[in-house]
Amino acid sequence: MRKKVMAKVILTVLILAMSATVLTGCRFGFASDPDDPNEVEKKVPIDTSTDTFEYDASLDGTSITLLNTKAEIQVALEEMGAEFEKKSGVHVEVMPVTDGDSPYTKMISLYNSGNPPTLAILDTTDVIALAEEKAVDLTGEAWTAEAEGYTTDIGGKIYSFPLCIEGRGVIYNRKAIEETLGREFDPDSVTTLDQFKALLDELVAGGMEKPVSMAKEDWSLGAHQLQYIYETFDGTSEGAQKVIGDIKAGEADLHSYGRVSEFLDMFDVLKEYNVAKGDPLGADYDEMAIDLADGKTAFWFNGNWAWPNLSEAGAKEEDAYGFLPYFMNNDSSDFVNSKIQGSPSKQVMLDGQVATEKEQAAAKEFLNWIVYSEIGQQMLVKTCNIIPPFQNNPYEPADPLSRDIYEKVHNGRAFNASAIVPNDHWAVLGAAMQKYLAGRSDREELINSIQDYWNEQE
Amino acid sequence: MRTKNKGKDFCMFALPGMFCFFAVVIVPFLYGVYLTLTDWNGVADVKNFVGLKNFGGVVKDAQFWTSLLLTFKYVIFVVIIVNVLAFGIAYLLTRGIKGENFFRAGFFTPNLIGGIVLGYIWQFVFSRVFVNIGESTGWSLFEVSWLSEPTNAFIALVVVSVWQLSGYMILIYVAGFMGLSEDVMEAASIDGASGFVKLKNIIMPLMMSSITICLFLTLSRAFMVYDVNLSLTAGAPYGTTEMAAMHVYEKAFTSRQFGVGQAEALILFIIVACISGIQVYLTKRQEVEA
Numbered sequence A: 001m002r003k004k005v006m007a008k009v010i011l012t013v014l015i016l017a018m019s020a021t022v023l024t025g026c027r028f029g030f031a032s033d034p035d036d037p038n039e040v041e042k043k044v045p046i047d048t049s050t051d052t053f054e055y056d057a058s059l060d061g062t063s064i065t066l067l068n069t070k071a072e073i074q075v076a077l078e079e080m081g082a083e084f085e086k087k088s089g090v091h092v093e094v095m096p097v098t099d100g101d102s103p104y105t106k107m108i109s110l111y112n113s114g115n116p117p118t119l120a121i122l123d124t125t126d127v128i129a130l131a132e133e134k135a136v137d138l139t140g141e142a143w144t145a146e147a148e149g150y151t152t153d154i155g156g157k158i159y160s161f162p163l164c165i166e167g168r169g170v171i172y173n174r175k176a177i178e179e180t181l182g183r184e185f186d187p188d189s190v191t192t193l194d195q196f197k198a199l200l201d202e203l204v205a206g207g208m209e210k211p212v213s214m215a216k217e218d219w220s221l222g223a224h225q226l227q228y229i230y231e232t233f234d235g236t237s238e239g240a241q242k243v244i245g246d247i248k249a250g251e252a253d254l255h256s257y258g259r260v261s262e263f264l265d266m267f268d269v270l271k272e273y274n275v276a277k278g279d280p281l282g283a284d285y286d287e288m289a290i291d292l293a294d295g296k297t298a299f300w301f302n303g304n305w306a307w308p309n310l311s312e313a314g315a316k317e318e319d320a321y322g323f324l325p326y327f328m329n330n331d332s333s334d335f336v337n338s339k340i341q342g343s344p345s346k347q348v349m350l351d352g353q354v355a356t357e358k359e360q361a362a363a364k365e366f367l368n369w370i371v372y373s374e375i376g377q378q379m380l381v382k383t384c385n386i387i388p389p390f391q392n393n394p395y396e397p398a399d400p401l402s403r404d405i406y407e408k409v410h411n412g413r414a415f416n417a418s419a420i421v422p423n424d425h426w427a428v429l430g431a432a433m434q435k436y437l438a439g440r441s442d443r444e445e446l447i448n449s450i451q452d453y454w455n456e457q458e
Numbered sequence B: 001m002r003t004k005n006k007g008k009d010f011c012m013f014a015l016p017g018m019f020c021f022f023a024v025v026i027v028p029f030l031y032g033v034y035l036t037l038t039d040w041n042g043v044a045d046v047k048n049f050v051g052l053k054n055f056g057g058v059v060k061d062a063q064f065w066t067s068l069l070l071t072f073k074y075v076i077f078v079v080i081i082v083n084v085l086a087f088g089i090a091y092l093l094t095r096g097i098k099g100e101n102f103f104r105a106g107f108f109t110p111n112l113i114g115g116i117v118l119g120y121i122w123q124f125v126f127s128r129v130f131v132n133i134g135e136s137t138g139w140s141l142f143e144v145s146w147l148s149e150p151t152n153a154f155i156a157l158v159v160v161s162v163w164q165l166s167g168y169m170i171l172i173y174v175a176g177f178m179g180l181s182e183d184v185m186e187a188a189s190i191d192g193a194s195g196f197v198k199l200k201n202i203i204m205p206l207m208m209s210s211i212t213i214c215l216f217l218t219l220s221r222a223f224m225v226y227d228v229n230l231s232l233t234a235g236a237p238y239g240t241t242e243m244a245a246m247h248v249y250e251k252a253f254t255s256r257q258f259g260v261g262q263a264e265a266l267i268l269f270i271i272v273a274c275i276s277g278i279q280v281y282l283t284k285r286q287e288v289e290a
Helices: A002-025 A071-088 A103-112 A124-134 A174-181 A193-205 A218-225 A237-248 A258-272 A285-294 A304-312 A357-372 A374-383 A400-410 A425-437 A443-456 B002-035 B053-060 B062-092 B100-112 B115-137 B150-178 B182-190 B195-223 B227-233 B244-254 B258-285
Strands: A063-068 A091-096 A119-123 A160-173 A299-303 A321-324 A340-350
Touching: A063 A071, A063 A103, A063 A357, A071 A091, A071 A357, A071 A374, A103 A119, A103 A124, A103 B244, A119 A124, A119 A357, A124 A160, A124 A340, A160 A174, A160 A285, A160 A304, A160 A400, A174 A193, A193 A258, A218 A299, A218 A425, A237 A443, A258 A443, A285 A299, A285 A304, A299 A304, A304 A400, A321 A400, A340 A357, A340 A400, A357 A374, A425 A443, B002 B258, B053 B258, B062 B150, B062 B195, B062 B244, B062 B258, B100 B150, B115 B150, B115 B227, B150 B195, B150 B227, B182 B195, B195 B258, B227 B244, B244 B258
Parallel strands: A063 A091, A063 A119
Antiparallel strands: A119 A340, A160 A299, A160 A321, A160 A340
């Protein structure tokens, strides 16, 4: 009997050990999450000696909440909140949106439970969906003048605070290109699609078999790539809205609208030189960062948010990375061949339904502090590593991708157009783009699915 | 006196449970039915009554019917494979072979890992491990990731679901086999029944109650699959592996058409309820007492 019990105990231990090794064993090989909010990043010192910002003493002791949907700046925002509390006495609680929860879903559940955040960092489409019913009108705020051109107009009013500028294009690794070509590379020398193609051919001849990385993710294909067809109409948000309206109303024919075929010309080039050409839908995002940092590839279509991935893959801040435009034709005077897209992507909305007047005042002070105080300005750029949309902010971002966008924005080499599309645009048309990327549909089918999508919109 | 006591007993024992059941199942369900008749977007203060317009939206939503068809296909594969496999393994594991308990525990382990984690583990296996094997051996089967080709991605989904669900069903079948009366088995053997005849005429009828439970569990779980679907393929490649439950979620939260999503959820519920009901009724009829 005792023997039997002993045998059972041993068996149980064995099984537990087996399952434990199976479980931990499976962790091996996963790249760590680049957006991990708990990751310790190197701290940039903030000079807090000068502070000319005037704090409203009556707000001391107020507590506000901030819903953060930019996971990579969670820790930075918490630090910012703590610093603001030290100075103003207003407590800022930063609530993260966990992976898997969409920001909008989180907002819905918070509103439905009667407990919405005082401030919420949202995408522009979310702000448009919620603002008129829920948000405080911020039209009269002083910072709107500093953020000219970057605010979002909803029915003639401004309901949101632009938090950052984000840009996208074809990221290049200058060192990898120069090493392969054996000569100096000037990114400004490429101004047409043919020149870009010639450069790719030269790289292939130099031994880099497939110089391009292309994400298969639907948000990258459906939002970041496909939206060029709207945003490059004339390089403005108004133009993008106009062309969307025309497509929706059936007035613009996608088959004859030039930007569609031009966009696909560039897309085909990227597709042709894709490092994962054999299995484009099996491409791994983390691997793309590693390939670019290692110089296996020279280009990666992405945005400045890819820096944490690149940095994790071994890229250093002093390395030469930057953006090439999304070349769409061979007319070097066309703005798409010389400018990259850079526009405000995250907006902060202030709740006007549940938040008390005091909380609203505290929230407004926090936003003003970010724009006007020496500490807030520094922390936005240095701690959060954000490209500020405010003209009065003198600080420059540190990583090469953000720096490149910052410079292009300030030298007039970026166009500020963001298309406002329905929320499922990236998912539905991202799938259509994936099919095209995998070579399982042709241009005709892809264009028809884009047209069908717009026809279904009310 | 008697009736009064009964009322008190009811209040003491049934009421708390009933209250919870109403609060978390019945009320949300009825509220959901009500939402199908409105144009609510999830946060708006006003809900406008729109009649059956949302159901019209469901009819027009071709992707929903495609995903429903795919779900049916998936359910058929999963239910059959899981039950045949689980029944067979449970049969073997009650024959008194060495290390029975070890195997039972081993087969059950996948069921202890949550669907999301399981999906990610297998995603790694399909898109990295298999591809590496393909690269080093040259086997065309593993050359490209299974998850980037619609048919293979579907097979991958079935494989993972079978791997996850079988353990649980094995446990139920094992319990069923252990409950078979030795006397009946012995009598059958003496009467000359052996092998397949014994399985078909004696064991199967006596196992019917286990089969009822297992079929019901696999049917409802397979119809409502979401977690494995989300973490393994997330609908990829290009939306070809999006099952009904996932489509409903996407419709409501990504496309922000709450009414249509809710109406689709209701239709899915009715389909699952009817099919499971018919299944339970049919298999219950086959149950016999030893």
